[in-house]
Amino acid sequence: MYTTLNVIMMIIWLLSLPVMITGLVLVCIKKQRKNGLKTLGLGVFLFLSSLIVGVALVDKIKTDQITHNNEIATSSSTALIDIDNQGENVIHTPTEDTNDQVTKPEIKKSENNDGIGFLGWFLLVILTLFSLSTLYHYRQYKRKKHFEEQVSMLLSDVSPSNFSEASEMFPELDAYEYDYRLMRNEKLLGIQEYVTFISSKKTKPFGRLLITNQAVIFESPEKNERITWTQIASASITYQGCQINRRSGIAWNYEFNATPRFAAVVRILEKYH
Structure with a gap:
């Protein structure tokens, strides 16, 4: 033995x-x-x-x-x-x-x-x-x-030359269906449900993350955050979540099970913003 x-x-x-x-x-x-x-x-x-x-x-x-x-x-x-x-x-x-x-x-x-x-x-x-x-x-x-x-399959046929063209690469979502009020000339390109906002506080807001051609928006019952693409220094996304580095202030971190389409939208807009 x-x-x-x-x-x-x-x-x-x-x-x-x-x-x-x-x-x-x-x-x-x-x-x-x-x-x-x-x-x-x-x-x-x-x-x-x-x-x-x-x-x-x-x-x-x-x-x-x-x-x-x-x-x-x-x-x-x-x-x-x-x-x-x-x-x-x-x-x-x-x-x-x-x-x-x-x-x-x-x-x-x-x-x-x-x-x-x-x-x-x-x-x-x-x-x-x-x-x-x-x-x-x-x-x-x-x-x-x-x-x-x-x-990679979603991005294989995408070859824009600027941010405006990148925004046109994915079909626009129906904002009314997702109960989101668009700003002027704004297009809803991606939405991710069941998102947790990671912060130093004990209470971590739970909501959803929206991507438009103008901004990244986090909506939850506790708080709403909106940051425009001009205020974003960089953004990275994996299948486990997303990190948004602002030009001023601390980075915003979100945890969720990312969908491939949402990740593709974030990556293409981040690349050409």
Whole structure:
């Protein structure tokens, strides 16, 4: 059993190396630094825990081997004495003593067969956590890849020369349908529902984000924010949210599950604004 667990620890130790390398790569990417630290921390934890447990298992295997060898040597010495007295023991040994001799090995065997033990459960928990974490990161990676492919498809045929042309690349949405009052010469180009405005306050406003050819608008029951494209220094968007850097003041951060069309509108307008 310990040999099998030691092999499992070796596998986890080897798998922790690419996890740490991936974490280091993500840390070097500014937008992925937070995820990189989490991945790196997970890799270090798996590396150290598997190393410590693996060393403990090797020591346990060596100790058990030495004990087993000593038991064999002792049994061999005792066997010679038992052979001389075998005839006498067979004649005079009561029936219940024979039963005890048969029962004691069985009891000892059952005591040794105690399942996978504490170390086994500990390793099983680590392996389960590692599997779940790997599955989660793989799912996030596939989701991001699929999202970027969809955005790229929407932008593949878009080649404007200025902001005005970029605003005409996507069909205008019906503002009346979305209960939005347009300003003069304003066109509603994109809308994102279920948006959380990230702030230092305890209460985080929850609402929607609208993109027009004039501004970026956040609407919620708690607050409404409007910033024109001339006031925006830069904007970036992923499948997890959006960050708007203003020319003056702190950046505005929003969390949401972005739709490919909304992301495409933000990126094309940000590029030519």
